[in-house]
Amino acid sequence: MIAITHRVSPNIHQCELTHRVREPLDLDRARRQHAAYQDVLRRHGFSVEELTVNEHLPDSVFVEDTAVVLDEIAVLCRPGAPSRREEVAGIRPALARYRPLAAIQAPGTLDGGDVLRVGKTLFVGLSLRTNRDGMEQLRAILAPHGYQVKPVQVHGCLHLKTAVTAADDHTLVAYPAWIDMEPFGGFRVLEVPEEEAEAANILRLHRSVLVAQGFARTERMLRQAGFSVETVDISELRKAEAGLTCSSLLVSP
Template sequence: MWTAITREVSPALAGCELSFVPRSPIDVVLARSQHAAYCRALESLGCGVIQLPALPDYPDSVFVEDVALVFDEVAIATRPGAESRRGEGDAVHEVLGSLRPLLRIETPGTLDGGDVLCIGKRVFVGISARSNEAGRAQLRELLAPYGYTVEGVATRECLHLKSAVTQVAGDTLLVNPAWLADASPFAGYRMIEVDPEEEHAANAVRVGDAILYPDCFPKTLARLHEAGINVTTVDVSELQKAEGAVTCCSLLLRTATTA
């Protein structure tokens, strides 16, 4: 079965860090309603949802993906590239530590979970403003005993690697090629390109054989349907104003079932 770790929306969401989207008014009440619907959608796809309470002093804390990485064998506490976010992870790490051995990225490394895309035993890490070479090197060392490889992927004009590419099926990626400075690391995968008019449309959450996807990208959604991808849509418009996306709002991990 799947477990999803989430966190309620902070009342300070409007004070979020922004890099590539303009600041605009955020309706926090609506953001909370949308987040609740997002959690229900995860449940409908077979996830047991663990929801942590909001952190009033951390505007970006709803985006739990950035503070940790989860693999079948181990979890890793990251060190976010934005200094303002480095106090968000304690409760997340406590939960993960009860489910996996917990390792850590240490100074001077920085690593945002949004920059990490794992496909089987291949781990792709965005070369971005939020994740540095020291962070990638530490991740490579931490994962080597478990048989994972780690390779950098240069991005441009976007916050994280998973702003530009996510996995939507076993051998299939959803990609905005304009935001990848070098797509060669993904040679060999089938690629579905986002519609050029929907540049933010490459971010999707994969849960088993289904994906959870924003409802505001109809042209790219049609391409997913044409490719035979099973899609559940959600409205995350207020979270998108905070430069968030559907992957950002949860940490997904496979958990063993008991007989």
């Protein structure tokens, strides 16, 4: 497995913020936390590639938003924030080594953080960053490959995966107050407590799930549900509105 990541930009303090108040951000600490995150991926068998091509762009570490990577194809996104659209060209050559490419075109917008894949279904958050045109383009691109695309209304957070992620193909971790849960009927849903709402963004790994450090109740809930849990500190990156899924594009061989 390949994990495509990007070096933390020295301009990360100028990142886009939607639901968080801007705070002072320690670049060295953010880079140490990102390195620890990469080390977790390596321990789980991922070969980590760290790009630097977009280092001048404040949000470039959050590579998830630039593409949706599936077994058959990678779809280059068109981020909803205009300041982030330049990132996509820098990511293209890295993905082209592993997948045929397609791309979302104007007026569509699509952030990878709004796309949750569970099996052959992609749930797409309709948010401030992703519009219906972007979702419909994704549906058309993926239809020949047998994927279903289902819209989900997002109303309380930045991206769909801020509020819901998959621990396995049958279990979701969610903070339901931020999204419409109706499209997720049939799943087991583990609800994070209100004071740990940001813990809904977990990263599913080969043998365990990764939870952001500091969310003890969510960690305990997942262990009680039968999951092996690891934690990593991303407290500095969270000041830039990050979650665990944001900082990598995971590519199967």
